Amino acid sequence: MFRQTLFTMSNVCILTDSTAQFVRPNFPGYERVYIIPFDLQMPPSQPDDFAPSGHDSQPRLLSPSPQQFIRYYDHLGRKYDTILVLTLSSLLNPAMQNALSACAQYSNNTTVEVLDSQMVGLGLGLIVQVAAEAAARGESLAEIQHKVRVSIPHIYILFCIPQLMYLAHAGLLDSSQALAGEMMSMLPIFTLEEGRLVPNEKVRTPRHLFEAFQDFMAEFESPTHIALLHGVSHHTLRIRPLRQYLQESFPDAPFSEHAIQPHLAALFGPQCIGLVVSEIVE
Numbered sequence: 417m418f419r420q421t422l423f424t425m426s427n428v429c430i431l432t433d434s435t436a437q438f439v440r441p442n443f444p445g446y447e448r449v450y451i452i453p454f455d456l457q458m459p460p461s462q463p464d465d466f467a468p469s470g471h472d473s474q475p476r477l478l479s480p481s482p483q484q485f486i487r488y489y490d491h492l493g494r495k496y497d498t499i500l501v502l503t504l505s506s507l508l509n510p511a512m513q514n515a516l517s518a519c520a521q522y523s524n525n526t527t528v529e530v531l532d533s534q535m536v537g538l539g540l541g542l543i544v545q546v547a548a549e550a551a552a553r554g555e556s557l558a559e560i561q562h563k564v565r566v567s568i569p570h571i572y573i574l575f576c577i578p579q580l581m582y583l584a585h586a587g588l589l590d591s592s593q594a595l596a597g598e599m600m601s602m603l604p605i606f607t608l609e610e611g612r613l614v615p616n617e618k619v620r621t622p623r624h625l626f627e628a629f630q631d632f633m634a635e636f637e638s639p640t641h642i643a644l645l646h647g648v649s650h651h652t653l654r655i656r657p658l659r660q661y662l663q664e665s666f667p668d669a670p671f672s673e674h675a676i677q678p679h680l681a682a683l684f685g686p687q688c689i690g691l692v693v694s695e696i697v698e
Contacts, residue, residue, distance in 0.1 A: 427496050427497040427498060428448070428496065428497070428498040428499075428500055428551040428557055428560060429448045429449070429450060429492055429495070429496040429498070429499055429500070429551070430445075430448055430449050430450070430499075430500050430501075430502060430544055430547045430548050430551065431450050431451075431452060431488055431492065431499055431500070431501045431502070432449065432450070432451055432452070432501075432502050432503060432540065432544045433451065433452050433453070433454060433479075433480065433503045433504060433511055433540075433679075434451050434452070434453040434454050434677075434679045435454065435504045435509075435536055435537060435540060435677075435679045435680050435683065436451065436504075436537070436540040436541045436544055437537050437538045437540075437541045437645075437674055437677055437680070438538075438541040438544070438545065439538060439541060439542065439545075439641060439643050439670075439672045439674075440672070443545045443548065443549065444548065444549045444552045444553075445545075445547075445548030445549045445550075445551050445552030446548060448496075448548050448551050448552065449544055449548050450488065450492060452480045452484060452485065452488050453480070453679075454477050454478060454479060454480065454511075454679045454682075455477075455478040455480075456475045456476070456477065456478070456678065456679065456682055457475060457476040457477075457478050458475050474581065474582060474585055474682070475678075475682045476585065476682065477509065477586065477679060477682040477683050479509050479510050479511035479514055480511060480514060480515075481514060482514045482515075482517040482518040482521065483518070484514075484518075485501075485514055485515050485517075485518030485519075486518045486521060486522055489518060489519070489522050489524065489526065489528055490522075490524065492526070493524045493525075493526030496526065497526060497527060498526065498527040498528075498529070498557050499526060499527070499528045499529070500529050500531065500547055500551075500557065500560060500561070500564075501515045501519075501528065501529065501530040501531070502531055502533045502540065502543055502544055502547060502564070503515055503530075503533065503540075504533065504535065504536040504537075504540055505532065505533060505534050505535060505536055505608075505611030505612070506532045506611060507534075507610075507611040507612045507613075508536055508586070508588065508611065508612075508613070508683065509586070509683070512530060512532055515530045516530050527557065529557060529561065531561060531564060531565075532611060533564075533568065533611075534568050534608075534610055534611035535568070535571060535573070535608070535611070536573075536608070536680065536683070537573075537645060537676075537680050537690065537692075538573075538643045538645055538674060538690070538692040539571045539573050539608065539692055542567075542571055542641070542692070542694055542696065543564055543567060543568060543571070546563055546564055546567045546696060547560050547563070547564050550563050567696045570694065570695040570696045570697075571692065571693070571694050571695075571696065572607075572608075572632075572636075572692070572693045572694075572695075573607065573608040573690060573691070573692050573693075574605060574606070574607055574608075574616070574628075574629065574632050574690065574691040574692075575605070575606045575607075575608065575613070575684060575688060575689070575690045576603055576604070576605050576606075576625055576688065576689040576690075577604055577606060577684050577685055577687075577688050578598075578603055578604070578685065578687045578688075579598065579684075579685030579686070579687055579688075580593070580594035580595075580597045580598050580604065580685075581594045581595065581598060581685075582682070582683065582684055582685040583613070583684070586683055588613060597618075600618075601620075602618040602619070602620060603618065603619045603620065603621075603622075603624075603625050604617075604618050605617050605618065605619065605625070605628055616628075625689075626657065626658055629658055629691055630658075630661060632691060632693075633661075633662065633665065633666075633691070633693070636666075636693055636695070638666075638668075638669070638695070639666055639669045639693045639694060639695055640669065640670075640694050640695055640696055640697065641669060641670050641671075641672070641692075641693075641694040641696075642662055642666060642669050642670070642671045642672075642691075642692070642693055642694075643671070643672045643673070643674060643691075643692040643693075643694075644658070644659070644662075644671075644672070644673045644674070644689075644690070644691055644692075645673075645674050645675075645676055645688070645689065645690035645691070645692065646673070646674075646675065646676065646689050646690075647675070647676040647681060647685070647686045647687045647688050647689065648676075648686045648687060655673075659671070659673070676688055676690075
């Protein structure tokens with residue numbers, strides 16, 4: 417956390433990044449949420465005789481620079497007294513460090529706070545929603561930060577990432593390990609723990625992947641929201657039986673499905689499949 421000033425104000429907005437996805441668009445306080453975009457760097461085109469391999473043709477996710485963050489701080493500071501910055505996990509991308517660097521250079525009277533969400537995608541969206549709803553109720557910055565910190569450990573994420581070279585290009589996995597993993601045609605499963613991708617297990621078939629998702633869900637009693645994220649090859653996971661299992665096992669929990677968006681796909685690959693479980697209680 418970086419604190420630019422020593423006082424708090426109730427006129428708060430939330431600045432997040434474009435890897436965030438939201439389980440519903442019009443949550444209370446959504447008008448206070450602003451998104452700083454990532455850039456997608458596409459590989460240079462080459463002659464047909466030198467066409468790049470599938471791995472070399474992957475887009476690169478470029479985080480906003482400190483200068484871009486400063487421009488957002490300056491713009492939002494004209495309307496809000498306080499800016500709470502919630503980007504994706506600092507262990508997945510340098511966006512948070514750039515936000516902190518910008519905060520150190522920012523000389524306006526606006527209060528800017530940067531917190532590590534330890535999340536990405538739908539998990540980041542849920543944390544932003546918590547902050548936005550608290551801000552809409554007029555709660556102070558300290559109260560909003562407390563709610564965010566309390567909520568983070570109650571969001572659980574499981575990812576199946578078949579295209580491991582995306583992780584290698586993001587600096588999250590050794591290239592040789594990623595290449596070997598893809599050659600084995602396994603379906604690697606990771607959990608997101610304290611902002612870090614942690615290998616969980618590897619399965620061989622969609623049926624085994626479905627069973628792994630079931631085992632993950634068996635650990636929960638009363639989730640407040642369940643969200644399924646799927647990419648272009650969502651048939652890899654048996655979506656229909658998983659949906660039926662979730663609705664039968666947790667009939668009172670809201671359930672939503674989401675297609676992976678381009679910036680998250682650039683980080684984890686377009687075939688990524690995710691399961692997000694929230695136990696946040698107001």
